[in-house]
Amino acid sequence: DSLPSIEEADLARLVDAFYARVRMDVELGPIFNDAIQDWPEHLEKLAAFWSSVMLSSGRYKGQPLPAHLKHQGRITPALFDRWLNLWKQTTEELMEPDAALALQAKAARIAESLQLALFFRLDR
Ligand code: HEM
Secondary structure (H helix, E strand, C coil), X not given: CCCCCCCHHXXXXXXXXXXXXXXXXXXXXXXXXXXXXXXXXXXXXXXXXXXXXXXXXXXXXXXHHHHHHCCCCCCCHHHHHHHHXXXXXXXXXXXXXXXHHHHHHHHHHHHHHHHHHHHCCCCC
């Protein structure tokens, strides 16, 4: 009965591996490759994001929702399933099982709230 052991270096490796796969994915790849010019900066930002989520480090100061709203026309619910499947595969391969499960659960909750904001419209 303890929290999964996750370190900054694990998260940096995970983020690098995940986005390498995202970029090669036939459906997700083009969206990210069109949107992101500076990949080292994006990877650093996403490592900080996961560090804030999993380790409460406070390293990420951004706002994920507006970043995704910008791409609303291209992002679909099916793409979220694809993203989460790739996250599941990558966390299973790179992390200890308990850490992988914790990372998957967090991603699923964040994906759910992003999808509510992106796809659940009250104004129509
Ligand atoms: C940023 C796409 C799901 C976390 C971005 C950007 C794109 C993108 C294109 C760059 C935005 C820009 O600056 O133009 C997607 C797609 C997703 C997805 C297509 C699924 C279909 C997720 C999920 C999470 C997440 C599930 C978290 C668990 C982030 C974060 C940023 C980001 C933290 C950086 C925001 C910032 O600039 O501070 N995403 N995303 N994304 N995404 Fe996603």
